Amino acid sequence: RKEVEQDPGPFNVPEGATVAFNCTYSNSASQSFFWYRQDCRKEPKLLMSVYSSGNEDGRFTAQLNRASQYISLLIRDSKLSDSATYLCVVPNSGGSNYKLTFGKGTLLTVNP
Amino acid sequence: DAGITQSPRYKITETGRQVTLMCHQTWSHSYMFWYRQDLGHGLRLIYYSAAADITDKGEVPDGYVVSRSKTENFPLTLESATRSQTSVYFCAATGDASYEQYFGPGTRLTVT
Numbered sequence: 001r002k003e004v005e006q007d008p009g010p011f012n013v014p015e016g017a018t019v020a021f022n023c024t025y026s027n028s029a030s031q032s033f034f035w036y037r038q039d040c041r042k043e044p045k046l047l048m049s050v051y052s053s054g055n056e057d058g059r060f061t062a063q064l065n066r067a068s069q070y071i072s073l074l075i076r077d078s079k080l081s082d083s084a085t086y087l088c089v090v091p092n093s094g095g096s097n098y099k100l101t102f103g104k105g106t107l108l109t110v111n112p
Numbered sequence: 113d114a115g116i117t118q119s120p121r122y123k124i125t126e127t128g129r130q131v132t133l134m135c136h137q138t139w140s141h142s143y144m145f146w147y148r149q150d151l152g153h154g155l156r157l158i159y160y161s162a163a164a165d166i167t168d169k170g171e172v173p174d175g176y177v178v179s180r181s182k183t184e185n186f187p188l189t190l191e192s193a194t195r196s197q198t199s200v201y202f203c204a205a206t207g208d209a210s211y212e213q214y215f216g217p218g219t220r221l222t223v224t
Contacts, residue, residue, distance in 0.1 A: 032211055043202055043215035044155070087155070091211050098143050098206050099170070100213060104154035 002026060006088050006103035014111050017078045021106045023088030024070045034089040035062055035073050038105065044087055048073070078110045115139070116216035118203050124222045125193050133188045133219050135203030143206045144186040145170075145213065146178065148199040155202070161186055193223045 006023045013019045025033070032051050036044040048055055050071060054063040061074040075082055088103035119134045135144065146158040147170075157170030159178040167178050175197060177189045190197055200220050204213040 034212065043217050045215070046212055049212065098211055098213075099145075099157060099160060100211060102147075102155040104152070 003092075003101045004088055004090050004103040006086075007106050009106040009108070011106065011108045012111060013078055013108070015078055015080060017110075018074065018076045019078060019108065020072055020074045021086055021088075021108075022070055022072050023103055024068075025088075025090045026069070027090060027092075028066075028069060030090050032091060033062075033064060033071050034100070035071075036087040036089055036102070038085045038087060040084075044102075047086070075108075078108075080110050080112060083108055083110045115214055116203055116205055118201075118216040118219050120219060121217065122220050124224060126224055127193060127195060129193050131190050131193055131221070133190075133201055133203075133221070135186045135188070135216060137184050137186075137205045139205065139207070140183055141205040141207045141214075142183070144180065145204040145206075146176070146186070146188045147202045147204065148172065148197075149202060149218075150199050158188065158201075190221075193221075195223050197221065198223045 003026050007021050035047045037047040038044040048062045050062045050064050059076045063072045085105040085107050087105045089100050092099040116137050125131045142163050145160045147155045149155050156172050158176050161167045161180045164180050164183050180186050200218050202218045203216040206213045
């Protein structure tokens with residue numbers, strides 16, 4: 001299994017739709033996980049952190065399934081402004097150097 | 113609060129030239145990172161630094177050199193640029209005891 005693997009996408013959804021992305025990871029010892037958002041031609045920005053079974057922030061819900069080693073991101077009531085690439089991020093195996101491994105990203109386009 | 117700045121934002125250089133990309137943080141975060149982002153590969157770690165005068169290789173270090181004489185600065189040098197180094201380069205920083213990385217706006221480098 002690759003260190004971090006995401007749905008290849010792209011996802012094209014209408015405004016108001018609910019969309020979910022999945023991500024699998026290989027390091028079973030990982031304790032924290034992240035979803036970053038990257039707009040076109042911009043830098044990645046932290047969207048959500050997941051330290052336990054899940055996290056919810058408004059329309060966004062991140063869930064963690066440790067047994068199956070996957071993380072999901074659910075976006076409810078999609079807005080045009082949600083169009084972006086979503087990166088699944090997992091700390092590197094071992095060490096205390098705070099390195100992260102980034103998935104290749106899933107492109108979401110929300111259409112009017 | 114500027115966070116992380118990168119310069120130049122855009123650079124065109126010729127094969128064989130030396131070029132230095134600058135990264136500056138206004139915090140005093142210990143860890144700093146350099147990534148390159150290419151289509152089909154996502155973000156890949158080039159070098160990272162745990163503190164001033166402490167640097168280490170990431171996933172794709174060949175052809176790059178870094179230094180960190182001051183905590184706030186982390187320049188990346190391409191000693192002899194090649195076309196394969198055409199990419200978008202991001203600098204990032206994270207505070208102690210945290211995996212949450214904050215990114216600069218990126219430098220778009222084209223090697224002709």
